Amino acid sequence: MLIRTKKDWELPESAVTSESAYRTHNRRDFLKAIGLGAAGAALASRDLLAATGGFPAKANPDFPASALKPTAEEFVTSYNNFYEFGTGKEQPKDLANRGWKTDPWTVELTGLVNKPVKLDVNDLIKQAGGIEERVYRHRCVEAWSMVVPWDGFALAKLVALADPKPEAKYLKFTSFLDPKSSPGQSSGNLDYPYVEGLRLDEATNELAFIATGIYSKPMPNQNGAPLRLVTPWKYGFKGIKSIVKIEFVAAMPTNTWKAMQSSEYGFYANVNPKVDHPRWSQASERVIGEGSTFIPKRQPTLMFNGYEKQVAALYKGMDLARNY
Amino acid sequence: MAVLEKLLRSKVVIWILLVLPGLWPLWPIFIRPNPSVGADPLKYILHHFGFTACVLLATVLTFTPLRVLWPKWGIAQALNRHRRLVGVVSFAYAMLHLTAHLVYETGLDWSQLGHVFEVATTKPFQLVGLIAFTILLVLTVTSPNAAIKALGGKRWKLLHRLVYVAAALSAYHQAAARKVFPMQVVWIFGPLLLLEIARIIRERKPKPVARKAAGNAEA
Ligand code: HEM
Numbered sequence: 060m061l062i063r064t065k066k067d068w069e070l071p072e073s074a075v076t077s078e079s080a081y082r083t084h085n086r087r088d089f090l091k092a093i094g095l096g097a098a099g100a101a102l103a104s105r106d107l108l109a110a111t112g113g114f115p116a117k118a119n120p121d122f123p124a125s126a127l128k129p130t131a132e133e134f135v136t137s138y139n140n141f142y143e144f145g146t147g148k149e150q151p152k153d154l155a156n157r158g159w160k161t162d163p164w165t166v167e168l169t170g171l172v173n174k175p176v177k178l179d180v181n182d183l184i185k186q187a188g189g190i191e192e193r194v195y196r197h198r199c200v201e202a203w204s205m206v207v208p209w210d211g212f213a214l215a216k217l218v219a220l221a222d223p224k225p226e227a228k229y230l231k232f233t234s235f236l237d238p239k240s241s242p243g244q245s246s247g248n249l250d251y252p253y254v255e256g257l258r259l260d261e262a263t264n265e266l267a268f269i270a271t272g273i274y275s276k277p278m279p280n281q282n283g284a285p286l287r288l289v290t291p292w293k294y295g296f297k298g299i300k301s302i303v304k305i306e307f308v309a310a311m312p313t314n315t316w317k318a319m320q321s322s323e324y325g326f327y328a329n330v331n332p333k334v335d336h337p338r339w340s341q342a343s344e345r346v347i348g349e350g351s352t353f354i355p356k357r358q359p360t361l362m363f364n365g366y367e368k369q370v371a372a373l374y375k376g377m378d379l380a381r382n383y
Numbered sequence: 384m385a386v387l388e389k390l391l392r393s394k395v396v397i398w399i400l401l402v403l404p405g406l407w408p409l410w411p412i413f414i415r416p417n418p419s420v421g422a423d424p425l426k427y428i429l430h431h432f433g434f435t436a437c438v439l440l441a442t443v444l445t446f447t448p449l450r451v452l453w454p455k456w457g458i459a460q461a462l463n464r465h466r467r468l469v470g471v472v473s474f475a476y477a478m479l480h481l482t483a484h485l486v487y488e489t490g491l492d493w494s495q496l497g498h499v500f501e502v503a504t505t506k507p508f509q510l511v512g513l514i515a516f517t518i519l520l521v522l523t524v525t526s527p528n529a530a531i532k533a534l535g536g537k538r539w540k541l542l543h544r545l546v547y548v549a550a551a552l553s554a555y556h557q558a559a560a561r562k563v564f565p566m567q568v569v570w571i572f573g574p575l576l577l578l579e580i581a582r583i584i585r586e587r588k589p590k591p592v593a594r595k596a597a598g599n600a601e602a
Binding site: 342 | 417418419421423424425428486487488489491498502506560561562565
């Protein structure tokens with residue numbers, strides 16, 4: 060067991076893993092241990108896929124891997140909700156890797172900003188000052204959870220680059236639209252392109268993150284290459300994948316799942332064990348990859364997914380049962 | 384056709400066909416481990432058993448209309464020998480589905496059981512599953528010959544018409560389990576719906592032969 064001071068967002072001691080257990084999951088540490096380091100990371104990057112800029116990322120000591128036990132990498136890359144590539148959890152890993160091009164990739168920052176820009180994702184990474192690694196809990200609205208080591212940069216840095224005008228109150232994120240590469244889009248299982256939104260103060264919260272990789276490698280296509288949103292205090296569907304446009308707007312954008320079924324999915328989508336989904340309870344969650352084959356591990360779901368200290372102030376005075 | 388008919392008449396063959404789908408999850412979990420399944424194996428099992436229960440329920444209900452529509456077709460006759468067995472096994476899969484659900488939700492912490500049932504009765508989609516399950520339970524318990532005798536043929540027949548309610552509720556439950564409508568519901572329950580419509584039309588026709596066949600098939 061590690062002897063260390065606990066940060067307030069960390070899990071109880073019982074959920075903390077030993078460093079050696081983590082090493083078996085963490086490829087970068089492993090590569091370092093056998094002396095490959097940066098060279099190994101470069102070898103791992105697939106030059107035709109995703110954003111390769113900035114690797115290897117520096118671990119952010121505020122969100123360390125030693126505090127949470129990362130889910131096995133093969134589960135994070137095999138158990139995906141990415142409806143553009145099928146509604147089955149196993150489908151995106153296959154269907155997102157059949158020629159869908161995520162390199163080169165252009166991102167547009169636009170709307171109510173002083174510095175609208177359209178740039179390559181690797182340039183964006185450079186301008187954002189490179190990438191760092193943060194280990195976050197990830198809670199799906201379907202009542203399962205993972206722990207993922209993300210590589211990327213704070214969303215606040217991107218907001219600073221765009222330099223929003225005072226009228227800008229929200230960010231509207233738009234994902235790619237390419238029905239030829241996306242069986243989900245050609246079959247129309249949702250309204251595409253996928254859209255998500257954040258309030259500006261949510262976007263500049265220290266936790267909000269743009270991920271360009273996981274496990275010290277460029278983002279696999281099925282996880283939302285080359286860049287995606289990560290808001291660990293919200294349900295996973297807020298984490299829009301494969302972003303092509305970020306628009307600064309005055310009015311609250313309508314996110315895809317809310318448009319699809321507003322009685323079940325709202326704009327905020329904050330993790331909240333006391334506000335159930337109409338079809339299931341959100342009080343506890345299945346921890347992916349933990350427990351035995353037939354007896355899965357469950358744990359109580361934490362308010363704001365355990366990030367209450369960082370984000371509760373954003374929602375002061377709001378009725379969270381109505382603003383789900 | 385004759386070979387298939389002969390095979391389908393055999394209880395052993397039907398038993399094998401009924402048990403095999405239950406063993407299917409062993410493949411992606413143990414034999415050729417698939418990480419998409421391994422991430423949450425019991426959820427996979429839970430879905431698979433629910434799916435199998437629906438398929439068997441929809442399948443067994445096609446037997447009667449098949450016989451009404453094609454009374455002389457050997458395969459329809461062969462299948463109708465196994466109605467009770469297939470129906471009961473459909474319930475068995477629903478039971479396994481429910482068991483998987485209870486283990487999944489409690490993680491074997493039985494103090495959670497009350498909460499799980501509270502959720503099951505307050506969430507309409509789960510309540511519908513629970514009602515379908517209860518119907519199948521009642522039908523299974525009253526399926527032995529002794530129960531038919533005790534109830535009397537007429538009352539038994541009326542009671543067992545509830546199987547159509549169970550099928551409709553199962554179809555709704557299966558569709559509502561997903562965040563977007565799953566097309567599989569259409570191909571599982573669609574053929575049954577078409578056959579039932581065809582059967583009703585056939586039974587309406589004032590053809591004495593068809594009438595008689597339909598009358599027999601009701602039982
Ligand atoms: C006590 C009654 C029941 C309960 C509490 C129950 C519960 C559930 C739950 C919670 C799910 C969704 C699992 C998830 O994706 O998270 C589900 C799915 C399902 N259930 Fe049930 N169920 C019941 C009875 C039945 C019955 C009687 C049938 C069929 C005859 C059935 C067939 C299915 C099917 C086909 C699915 C969909 C699986 C998929 O999405 O692939 N269930 N059930």
